[in-house]
Amino acid sequence: MLAVDDDVGIASAHRSIYEVVKVAEAELRLLLARRNDVTWRIRNLRRVVSGLETSANQLAFAGIPAERFDGRRHSLLRSPSNQPYLKLRRACRIALMEGEETASPLEIYSRIVRRSSFSFVNSDSAVSSIVEMLNSMTDDGEVGRLEDCQGRRWYRVQREGAPAC
Numbered sequence: 001m002l003a004v005d006d007d008v009g010i011a012s013a014h015r016s017i018y019e020v021v022k023v024a025e026a027e028l029r030l031l032l033a034r035r036n037d038v039t040w041r042i043r044n045l046r047r048v049v050s051g052l053e054t055s056a057n058q059l060a061f062a063g064i065p066a067e068r069f070d071g072r073r074h075s076l077l078r079s080p081s082n083q084p085y086l087k088l089r090r091a092c093r094i095a096l097m098e099g100e101e102t103a104s105p106l107e108i109y110s111r112i113v114r115r116s117s118f119s120f121v122n123s124d125s126a127v128s129s130i131v132e133m134l135n136s137m138t139d140d141g142e143v144g145r146l147e148d149c150q151g152r153r154w155y156r157v158q159r160e161g162a163p164a165c
Contacts, residue, residue, distance in 0.1 A: 033124035040121075040129065044085055085133075091118035092133050093142070102146055102153035105130045 095111035096103060103111075105127045112118050112130075120126040134154045137143045146153050 029124070033122060036122045037125040037128050040125075041132070047085070088118050088129065088133050089137065091115075092130060092137065096143060096154060096156050102155045104151060104153050105134065108134070108154070 091112045092108060094115065094117055095108040098111050099107070108130055109127050120129070131152075134143060134145070138145050138154070142157060143154050144157050146155065
């Protein structure tokens with residue numbers, strides 16, 4: 001009888017270990033996705049800082065005081081190192097133009113994937129990258145954000161003098 005109890009105890013211990021390993025693997029996948037997202041953000045910030053330094057140097061070389069710089073990111077937009085950033089921004093813009101109303105990050109992600117307008121390196125962090133981009137576009141006044149019972153949702157902002165699509 002004692003041997004049967006030992007076998008049940010060992011089987012129970014193996015199941016518990018298996019569950020702990022499954023939870024640890026899931027947490028590891030989440031941490032790796034977050035690391036990739038943070039790495040992408042760091043690279044992007046380095047590119048922006050580099051572009052800003054280039055812009056400041058170009059302004060200084062041209063004899064224009066930095067205070068008179070109007071904030072447009074001409075050199076950043078032309079920089080080949082910002083291509084993924086610009087492509088994701090364009091893909092988000094197109095995805096928002098597809099719908100007439102507000103859209104969640106998941107809806108925008110599905111539109112981008114359906115149109116193949118951007119290839120995500122890591123699909124696990126794709127939605128967080130989209131949210132980051134939409135927040136950046138909100139800061140720039142290109143899109144607006146609503147928060148309601150459906151969560152955060154974004155919409156296109158019509159600029160004055162811009163033709164209606």
